[in-house]
Amino acid sequence: MFSLTSARNNKAKFSWAQFLLRYGALIGLALMCLILSFLTPVFLTLPNILNVIRQASINALVALGVLLVILTAGIDLSVGSVLGFSMAVGAIASVKLGMPAPLAILLLLFSGAFLGWLNGIALTKLNLPHPFISTLAMLNIARGLTLVITKASPISGLPHVMTWLGGSFIGPVPVILPFLVIVYLIFHLFLNNTVLGRHIYAVGGNPIAARRAGINNKKILVLVYVLAGFMSALGGLALAGRVNAAYPLAGLNYELDAIAAVIIGGASFFGGRGTVFGTLIGVFVIAVLRNGLNLLNIRADYQLIGIGLIIVAAVYVDVIRQRPFTRSSEV
């Protein structure tokens, strides 16, 4: 029996980089929290922590969908617009058309999934060259539609059932918190313990190998865009609850935070690599940074610079992790 031991050597050699990749964002988040708790006494108080969670919650939902898309080596630029559109559809259905709230919520979620499905179809049936194109188109279309159907003005007076998820508390705990925990657990199980989840990684990691293994790549791609649209709509529902209204520019630029969170959380733009847990960390890195800089009265311009720098740092960790492998395959 011959021994193939070089894998072990590889492992030992790269372990610090792998450690950084796996826990870098978490270490960064912990450091940020530590520093902020010294700089401002408000940061580590329960009301502020709950506030951060509520602010992070929308991005937390949207980013999960974007994670699935990025795992397939794709991108979804339309999630912010889809969020705005589905929120508007739900609000109009309920407030203007008088639909019962549960039905309006279903319609809201369906409209998000439907736009996601269109993204998937544009990619797999129209064969648009890259999801950047199809979802860029959808970014514009969905925002335009939202402005049309809302006549560019906010819709308030949502029924309690619709605002419950994003706006209600159980004691001191916002409803969205346990909801997020459940959604994240479901996504974790989905990605790690189901055949479909495994195939999402495979399609992103090596589409040719996936096809040869009998996986229907196109079906998987459509599915991830549908789920991305659905999660955007769920984010729209949560946002409607938090602001107690629907408004035409809801979700503007949200795709950028979602993509940033997924990337900061260690997912690879080349597909096949990324975790639910990492994405959650990425979401909170952004939320804590925003919150901390707010508390320190630092202007929003600097928040953008900070997020940009963190993205560079996070992706650089990915680059140095990839480098040794590229080398070893060249030898």
Place this chain on the structure above:
Amino acid sequence: MQQPILEVDGITKRFGGVTAVDNVSFPVYRGEVLGLLGDNGAGKSTVIKMICGVYQADAGEIRFEGKKLENHNPKQARDIGIETVFQDLALVDPLDIPSNIFLGRELRTGPFGFLNKKKMAEESLKLLQRLKINIPDLSSSVLSLSGGQRQAIAIARNVYWNAKMVIMDEPTAALGVRERSNVLEIIRTLREQGVTIILISHNMDDVFAVTDRMVIMRRGQKKAELVTKETTKEHVVGIITGAIDY
């Protein structure tokens, strides 16, 4: 061993005006390692692709275990026991070894049909032991493996499904000397276990190290069918290049 598991009978394939494979016939006997040799463009890959169902022959027929293969696709070929190990791109880098071995044919358990990771890991270990492949950590992503290890996993992945015949397209092409001998060792192990193998290779050393017989193609035609023990490298190279006219 004299009973053919696969009979290639007068197959022809044309692409436009070019005849890539011209009336080629040969048997593959049960349990042997058959080398399929030829220069670039000789038609080896086209023959292989007709066997594993990527192409359909324009004329002639292919019989596997006595049954004619008609309009079969790669999946159907796999289902009847013909597995193909492609030259490259067979593995998903970010996934671990069991996930790669079971890709597309995952084992499930429980009411929700969750992945049976434990069973897949156990089966992978058993399989690698059967093939005498020693990989220290099954849970490492295949990205961290060497070229030889990756090829070993790619072969193992095809063999798990009780393949009766495995077609390998240049399995040692990108490997170093030691890794090449490792892959050849796997081929020998498979042969001992009764798996029939068709090996496409450019490398005379490989071919002479593991094959029982060889079929040599040139410009789409079969030029020779030789018993490995009864021939020499010089002779074979001569036929491949056309220096010796057969």
